[in-house]
Amino acid sequence: MELGSADAFDRMGTLGVEEEFYIVDADGRPTSGIDDLVYGPEPPEPLAGRLDHELFKFTIETQTPLIEVPDEAGAAVETVREALVDHAANHGYRIAAAGLHPAAKWRELDHATKPRYQAQLDRIQYPQHRNTTAGLHVHVGVDDADKAVWVANELRWYLAPLLALSANSPFWNGFDTGLASARAKVFENLPNTGMPTAFDDFEDFQRFERRMVEYGSIDDRGELWYDVRPHTGHGTVEIRTPDAQTDPERVADFVEYVHALVLDLADRYESGESGTTVRRELLDENKWRATRYGRDTDFVAPDSEGVVSLESFVESESDRLGVDGLRSLLDAESGTAVQRRIHEESGLDALCEHLTLD
Known part of the structure; x- marks a missing residue:
């Protein structure tokens, strides 16, 4: 039974960035590639030990090394991305x-x-069979377990604006969903996802985590896929x-804000x-507004007034932090707006090309 520990929370302000990507062919269409890229020859050094895959054979995940200087996060993300693109190109992807x-x-x-994913498919069935999503996950180190739980509780309101x-996902399964983030709704069909309930302290969270494993709801703590969670293995608060x-500069912008916000809440x-x-x-209503309308909405205030x-x-957040x-x-055109514009003006082929990183 894989469970974390309060002892993992021993460093404040470190960063780690996980990104999920798609393996595509020369025309930008999804294709199975993890056998070559994950299970084949050892990847180049920036990816060594930091490359994994997800449920489908066309999804792949990278992790940055531990980042101790926040200003270096953008460079770390770009280094890992460039290594992944080169690694894929060397294998024809x-x-x-x-x-x-x-x-x-x-x-x-x-x-x-992978047995882990086969077990999930068997247990979850239809919602997991169609889970072709890809997300950006930001980890910020927190030096106390109770503090991490409190910070995660407070972060919940900020998730909808994020x-x-x-x-960046208006299209799913070949059609325009009408949503700004169809990924959010597709992923939310899985169990143990979406907006978590607040926890009193670390003991309360760990009790829940342990029960979910002991009662057979999940195989390990990693299957608590909530939008924010204290990561009891890494000793971080993880925003998911x-x-x-598509643009690495946007990743750096998110990382900058999430890091500053977590430090502020910790203080x-x-x-x-x-x-x-x-x-x-x-909180669920705010997330729905973001899912459906993206930037073209407002949010119920934290005091509900x-x-x-x-x-x-x-x-206010830019000035405050x-x-x-x-x-x-x-200020930039949203990912969803860009995708719809390219699809309308130039078609699916052009959109697939736009989403490729090389």
């Missing part, structure tokens, strides 16, 4: 990035044979909400703040 691949039709794609800014991003915990009480239903526009959120990336994300 290309790499694409988006929350969902517009040409991926799950019934026509092969699942990985999803709105990251939305954003869609995968507020140390100052004795009691935390924010927000109804789970309102009135609404907050995305523009005012970006302005002294970050620049949020404004860059808001």
